[in-house]
Amino acid sequence: MASIGRPQPVTTTELVERRLRGATLDWRGYVLQGVLLLSLLLALAVLAILLADIVIRSIPIFTERPLEFLTGQLSARPQRAGISQGIIGSLLLMGFVVVLALPLGIGAAVYLEEYAHDTRTTRFISTNIRNLAGVPAIVFGLLGLAVFVSLLKLGTTLIAGGLTLAVLVLPIVVITTAEALRAVPTSIREAALAVGATRWETVRSHVLPYAAPGILTGSILSLARAFGETAPLLLVGAVAGTFSSGGNLIAQLFGSYTALPTIVYNFARESKAEFRALTAATIVVLLVVILLVNATAIILRNRYDRRW
Amino acid sequence: MTTTKEAASRTLSLADLRLDPRRRRRERTINLVFMGAAALSIVISAAIVLSLIGNAFAFAIRVDPASIWTDGWFPRRGMYDIRTLLAGTLIIAGVAMLIAAPLGIGAAIYLSEYARPRTRALLKPALEVLAAIPSVVLGFFALTWISPNLIHPISGGPLFNMAAAGVAVGILIMPLIASVAEDAMHAVPAYLREASYGLGARKRTTSLRVVVPAAISGVVAAVIVGISRAIGETMIVAIAAGATGGSLFELNPFRPGQTMTAAMTSLAIGSDSVRGAALTFESLFFVGFLLFALTLGLNLVSDSFVRRVRERY
Numbered sequence: 001m002a003s004i005g006r007p008q009p010v011t012t013t014e015l016v017e018r019r020l021r022g023a024t025l026d027w028r029g030y031v032l033q034g035v036l037l038l039s040l041l042l043a044l045a046v047l048a049i050l051l052a053d054i055v056i057r058s059i060p061i062f063t064e065r066p067l068e069f070l071t072g073q074l075s076a077r078p079q080r081a082g083i084s085q086g087i088i089g090s091l092l093l094m095g096f097v098v099v100l101a102l103p104l105g106i107g108a109a110v111y112l113e114e115y116a117h118d119t120r121t122t123r124f125i126s127t128n129i130r131n132l133a134g135v136p137a138i139v140f141g142l143l144g145l146a147v148f149v150s151l152l153k154l155g156t157t158l159i160a161g162g163l164t165l166a167v168l169v170l171p172i173v174v175i176t177t178a179e180a181l182r183a184v185p186t187s188i189r190e191a192a193l194a195v196g197a198t199r200w201e202t203v204r205s206h207v208l209p210y211a212a213p214g215i216l217t218g219s220i221l222s223l224a225r226a227f228g229e230t231a232p233l234l235l236v237g238a239v240a241g242t243f244s245s246g247g248n249l250i251a252q253l254f255g256s257y258t259a260l261p262t263i264v265y266n267f268a269r270e271s272k273a274e275f276r277a278l279t280a281a282t283i284v285v286l287l288v289v290i291l292l293v294n295a296t297a298i299i300l301r302n303r304y305d306r307r308w
Numbered sequence: 309m310t311t312t313k314e315a316a317s318r319t320l321s322l323a324d325l326r327l328d329p330r331r332r333r334r335e336r337t338i339n340l341v342f343m344g345a346a347a348l349s350i351v352i353s354a355a356i357v358l359s360l361i362g363n364a365f366a367f368a369i370r371v372d373p374a375s376i377w378t379d380g381w382f383p384r385r386g387m388y389d390i391r392t393l394l395a396g397t398l399i400i401a402g403v404a405m406l407i408a409a410p411l412g413i414g415a416a417i418y419l420s421e422y423a424r425p426r427t428r429a430l431l432k433p434a435l436e437v438l439a440a441i442p443s444v445v446l447g448f449f450a451l452t453w454i455s456p457n458l459i460h461p462i463s464g465g466p467l468f469n470m471a472a473a474g475v476a477v478g479i480l481i482m483p484l485i486a487s488v489a490e491d492a493m494h495a496v497p498a499y500l501r502e503a504s505y506g507l508g509a510r511k512r513t514t515s516l517r518v519v520v521p522a523a524i525s526g527v528v529a530a531v532i533v534g535i536s537r538a539i540g541e542t543m544i545v546a547i548a549a550g551a552t553g554g555s556l557f558e559l560n561p562f563r564p565g566q567t568m569t570a571a572m573t574s575l576a577i578g579s580d581s582v583r584g585a586a587l588t589f590e591s592l593f594f595v596g597f598l599l600f601a602l603t604l605g606l607n608l609v610s611d612s613f614v615r616r617v618r619e620r621y
Binding site: 035037043050053125127128139231 | 334335338341344348350352356363410413417418419422431433434435437441444445448449451453479482511515533536539540546547569592593599600604608
């Protein structure tokens, strides 16, 4: 009947009071919280292991011959191989992304957010861009292979690779820019329009300056994305090319090329043990660039994070 | 005197409201330029679809039907067994989701419901760093660390295997799933939580029985977009799953396997020219078309789930 050792409540008030005090500890709640935190920490632990593992593997290269490694040419002999061609190739590819994808992407976003009326065509274009952003990178490689390499007869040149990467990040630039533009309140636009500014004057003098940090962050992040992208470059021929070194810029643009991530892939496929350290060292260079770029973006965003 | 006269003669007319021709022309040009930039996305999509369909169709009509249902995927020997690729793709995506779905959703609940602002400000950028790691790096990590340290002790099998690649793909897509799912939980209005607390529910009951069900569409969207990303992931599989030339039909995740994406890279780099054997170039596009259709379908479904969350709150 009555449980032993536990005084029975005399009145209802006493019962309610005891319940409200929360006499029991919700240990299941703590377990749940722990498990949830663990799932997050587990992923971050893998990140930590990855960074540590790769840095440790790369130490021999960076202690023995850092300069030779960074400035040397690719070689089948691991003792002599350097990655200068990859660094130059990656930088030139980024040039294409900056020159092509950023202006076009920002322009498209400005049109969709500031100019276009909410018609069926506009909605079709935005849906289309969102879907493009979800297309696997390697499919963009196929596009590059079919259109830039074969149809336009550019061959497996740096131009074809640069165009492919630019097309790949374009939708991402549009989406992040559109988001930044949407965050600018309508009242800012109305203020400009009310004193007689045209659409473009409003956009240039009011909307873009306020959206600039967001646009910049998005652009930087898409650059980082392009920097580490490998699969599409393999399809448009970065792997076959070691850089046609020497010659002027134009000759390089129409020459064969390679990029840092494709070098990582090539080194990783080598079975000789010496290439492991070389791969790790190349990854360190790649990651330093990408993480620095990302950190810049995160800091920028936090600093200019504006609430209206 | 003159001033009032001038003012009287200068009543505003319609012409004053109109922009001067130069400004108007500039407006129109700029409008057109931006419209062109936006329309470019349609051109790109059309180019993708056309280039895929053209070559995929060429493959479909010229290939011997028996050769797409044989023992394995050896395109240079004229063996185009699609089942091999589909099996590899599904196994690796499956392993990836076993890792990424629980970790991603768990992390999302923690970040959205439990984390204090300061913890959040620390953990979210850390996740973003993880998301920023290029897949080729995770591929190397899968081969040199995950496979020997995590997979080999269990399986005792070969260094190159689908499980290691799957785990790495899981790590790669976990931040994406966490971010999409967290967005959905963030969108759940505070009054639902308050109502739950008001009824005397605990934090854990509120999180699991109120917030997660309310955000379930977004969580489902996160998982689907994760699957789509896992299917489209290339470099990890190309490095760590270990079937470069071709692959036999294989269902054991601890053995080497081939996915659609990795088959495409090994075709592309297999020889100096992709146009080597008879139909290899076309088969590349055929596989690409399948991949494109599959991921597009998944993305559309995921999109419709996301829209459902947005409409509700």
